Amino acid sequence: GGGVLIMISQLGSWFQLTLPSTSYPLETVVNLCRQIRDCNTNSVVVGAVSIVVLSVMKYAKQHWIPNPSLTQLFDEPLVVDVTAMTNQNDMNAALVQTPIEGAQHPTWGFSLDDQEYASLEPVPPMMKSNSTVKHKSRQVLFFVLRTICDLGPLVICLFGIVVGRAVGEKQIKVTGHVPQGFPSPKFPWYGYTGDIIKSVDFSDVTVNALSIALIVYMTSIAMAKRLALRDGYEVSPTNEFIGLGMASAIGSFFQVMPPTGGMSRTAVNMQSARTQLASVITVTLVILVLMVGTDSLYFLPKASLAAIIIVAGFWLIETDEAKWLYRSKRDEFYVWLASFLATIGLGILAGLGASIVCSLVALMIKTKRPLVYALGRSGDLYVNAQENPDATTELDTIVMRVEGSLYFGNSEYAMQVILAQVVLQDKVRAIVIDATYIHDMDATTLQMMDTILLKLSPIKLAFANAQPHLAHVIKVSGLTYKLSVPEVTESIDHTIARLRALEVPGVAMPIPLRLETSNAMTTSTNTAPDERATLLYKPHDDPKIKWAQPWLAHLNWIPHYNLRRDLKLDLIAGVTVAMMIVPQEISLANIMHVPPQYGLYTAALTPVLYALFGSSRVLSVANGAEVSLMVGAALQNIKTDKERVAVGIFLSFYIGLINLTLGCLQLGVIADFFSRPVMGGFLSGGGVLIMISQLGSWFQLTLPSTSYPLETVVNLCRQIRDCNTNSVIVGGASIVVLSVMKYAKQHWIPAPKVSHLFESSRNIKCTRAGESLVSPTEEPDTPAQPPAWGFSLNDDDFVSLDEQAPAKPRTYSNKRRNVLLFLLRTCCDLGPLVVCLIGIVVGQFLGESEVKVIGHVPRGVPAPVLPWYGYATGIIQSVDFTTLTVHALSMALIVYMTSIAMTKRLALRDHSDVNSSQELIGLGMASALGAFFQVMPPTGGMSRTAVNMQVARTQLASIVTSLLVVLMLMVGMDALYFLPKASLAAVIIVAGFYLVEIHEATWLFHSKRDEFFVWLASFGATIGMGILPGLGVSILCSLVALMIQTKRPLVYALGRSRSSGAYVNTRENADAIVDADIVVVRVQGSLYFGNTDYAMQRILSLHHDQATAVVLDATYIHDMDATTLGGLEMLHMKLAQRGVHFAVANGQPRLANILQTSGVCAKLSLADVTSSVDATMARLRATVVAVAAGV
Incomplete structure (x- = not known):
């Protein structure tokens, strides 16, 4: 949407018309149509020619001109045997010097500036691995041609200056006089102290500054992470904040406008530069132009400048991204579309607000439903009763497990699931919540527990297996004293035993001794009405007026x-x-x-x-x-x-x-x-x-x-x-x-x-x-x-x-x-x-x-x-x-x-x-x-x-x-x-x-x-x-608060239980069998843009030097958004740089479909993501053996 607004903002300069400023960007287009007869023909022609030339140059660089090997132009030929390297730093250094041939441009992207995003890949997307030209003269030719394409804006400006001088400033609007010299230092707040700023108050400036700061950081950090992936190092987001902040704050003393990273400029540095000395040279040359070359800009037509901006804006429109989202993640395509249309319709600031709201909505959808399920006993372990039909459950006590932190966005859903279990089992006298995987509760959840206790009364409620932090939160909030069993760190069995020792109000005897039954949807044979059914409100069900009940609730009373x-x-x-x-x-x-x-x-x-x-x-x-x-x-x-x-x-x-x-x-x-x-x-x-x-x-x-x-x-x-x-x-x-x-x-x-x-x-x-x-x-x-x-x-x-x-x-x-x-x-x-x-x-x-x-x-x-x-x-x-x-x-x-x-x-x-x-x-x-x-x-x-x-x-x-x-x-x-x-x-x-x-x-x-x-x-x-x-x-x-609560999903290594053979958390089961050559990792909960980076970093940290493969157990990953799919691809590339295979196992049908349609499956070491962990490990071992044998 910002790309479209950039193009719209330059229409007046291109057609040499004075268009009135409006609240809605599309009004500018309407005003242009009304005044189109008054446009300047010379300006229109110059702008149109410039747009065509720039577009051809950008397209040629992407699709027609191969990327030369700069090491063959300026250095001795370098051949690196990556397989012979044992030191990871040596491998990373080699990867910096030798591009990976045949790497394809990803189907997803965040093309933050223009089409030069593609240049960050080693070769253009249409190139094949056998297209690398080895003859030095052809390499020089390709290098020169690509450099000319990079210098398209300069070529257009030179052409425009010639035309402007020939036509004259009366026939076409030109830039005019540009003062020479280096900017003199000033205090950035001189506009307020000198009473120059009068049209805008400080609150408006604050809102705009916050918005611009957000966009500056987002665009720059996305580029920095992408470049770091190629160079084999990690980016420190905090350092990026500091660097961008210092550049902007100190630069403001020398009259600079808010800066940010530029993709086309960065792409050139990525291809040729070794260090930031290249940027120092750039600054020196710009100062030289300011000192002696600004007079040559006098006849530069404004239409030429508008053309440069229009083309840059056009390449900001991510049509490929939209198509990919439409095919792979239809729900997120509508988020993209809403943000795009809001930006075009309402303007850049309102569009940013709408985009943030869209992010909030997407975040709410992704985190709305935590994993909540009933537990049954299988041997000495409590397991998911739905996945283990043979597990036994109690008639008098429901044991529920909630995975992940509970906060204002998901606590009500979790409690509704627990209440629904109470209605299904009419002999229940107590509920135990296994808090093993509940890392934290926010204030809303703690307050909601009062409501749950009232709804459940006289049924007892207790917690078990709470971690020390959660136990402390429950105690200081006062919730401990309202639970039936104040101690929340005890095991499930101890908690159930203590509950059975309590008397239930209205019942003459304590809770009966343990009653076990095989797991089933209904455990009661009693057909009498259950008083606890009032927990779920059911309106008066009269078939004559049922059709009107959604609209006329008064019919219920x-x-x-x-x-x-x-x-x-x-x-x-x-x-x-x-x-x-x-x-x-x-x-x-x-x-x-x-x-x-x-x-x-x-x-x-x-x-x-x-x-x-x-x-x-x-x-x-x-x-x-x-x-x-x-x-x-x-x-x-x-x-x-x-x-x-x-x-x-x-x-x-x-x-x-x-x-x-x-x-x-x-x-x-x-x-x-x-x-x-x-x-x-x-x-x-x-x-x-x-x-x-x-x-x-x-x-x-x-x-x-x-x-x-x-x-x-x-x-x-x-x-x-x-x-x-x-x-x-x-x-x-x-x-x-x-x-x-x-x-x-x-x-x-x-x-x-x-x-x-x-x-x-x-x-x-x-x-x-x-x-x-x-x-x-x-x-x-x-x-x-x-x-x-x-x-x-x-x-x-x-x-x-x-x-x-x-x-x-x-x-x-x-x-x-x-x-x-x-x-x-x-x-x-x-x-x-x-x-x-x-x-x-x-x-x-x-x-x-x-x-x-x-x-x-x-x-x-x-x-x-x-x-x-x-x-x-x-x-x-x-x-x-x-x-x-x-x-x-x-x-x-x-x-x-x-x-x-x-x-x-x-x-x-x-x-x-x-x-x-x-x-x-x-x-x-x-x-x-x-x-x-x-x-x-x-x-x-x-x-x-x-x-x-x-x-x-x-x-x-x-x-x-x-x-x-x-x-x-x-x-x-x-x-x-x-x-x-x-x-x-x-x-x-x-x-x-x-x-x-x-x-x-x-x-x-x-x-x-x-x-x-x-x-x-x-x-x-x-x-x-x-x-x-x-x-x-x-x-x-x-x-x-929502992002903080959901920032860190549960990520842990798995090992095989010696007793049951199931894969269990190695931190909780120290005697579990762990394979040395393959790391198996489980992530619990959906992955989305807010927690993807953390999850990927945790997976990388769990990998060790002896492992040749990493398997992601996706049993509890219900969904992935577009950002996570991109993160998976980056994780695969990072592991590939270490010579490590990456695969996904136990993917549910919905997740498998997402990975398939997005194209991620084809890029993993194994395209099948639905196989079991054991089957995936066997195939990975076969792949490693085949590679070692040269097959």
């Missing part, structure tokens, strides 16, 4: 609605939430910089829409603090209310379409790939930004909008003397009242049993969804403590999702006291309403001249509009569609992430599972359809949802809330006139404060120090750079 039991509770919840939501929505409208009524429009409609299409029983959807802050950031620089409203409505529609599309594509799994520390840091930083955004309203000051949030605090300090005392007092008092109410609800007022208030006697029990209405579980007599960690997505009411407030150890049974507690907690929930009512009284008493009030708010329900009316009528002028797309994508992500986190927590209480894709559909429909009625982007709200969770039975409560908001819009808006803006600011400031997850950060600091720094980076970036850049940094932190 309507057929079972009980008016007598459920209606009164839904009404109470609906009325309570309605009284909460009105002041909240008016306050959030202030954050979004839109009139107050638009917040209420959202509350009037989106709860109903979500009730119709969402999957959660109690999630309350309207405006939320985090999303409102992001909307406000998108609208803050728009000057008029009319345009801000139009943009906000369109954003709501756009966000809805994005979420709806993701839901239809079943992409709800994206929530699994953002770790809790990363999102917690971002949302905590968002809480701080929410508080900062309301300082102006609280102090009644007009603070200028800034690029950096902390500048607002600085501006406040400068203007603090001009603040309104009445506003400060009203806001301060409101903050105190709200804080006391929230603290009281958490720590002083126990949660009453709502069932005792409204029903005489009832015993609610969670049964299978589909048989009866799923009702909330009763609060236990001893309340559950809230976890030390949290993902408090809206405010402190996250704690309300637990069974009871943590401060009181008992629940009151007396009905009067229950009523009192219920009323007190309800008053605390209605804190924003209380503050607003007090504020209205104070505002009316003081008058609008003494304190700023919200003023007149129009009555009535919103009139329907087309969400894109802002574009159709020309109202939207201040923001382009690309910027809106970026904002919409980021908001859609946060809407979904915050809502799905709440929904999953609620589902745990209801003993049901969440359909992530259905959540996307519900949120998407609420946002997209609501946009037709002027709503702002909605999301789930924690405080409102907590009330629904405690009282409501169904989404009818949300419908009641919507009806009451509509009533308020019709008759109650006049009462809001004297509501002080300081009161609204107080509501938002307190909500923002409770978004800051101090407890989460403290827990991370003590338990997972590395992830604490990830949290801190996300938090600091959000505060320092703003909400949108902070989200970008948070996503980058997720990517980095």
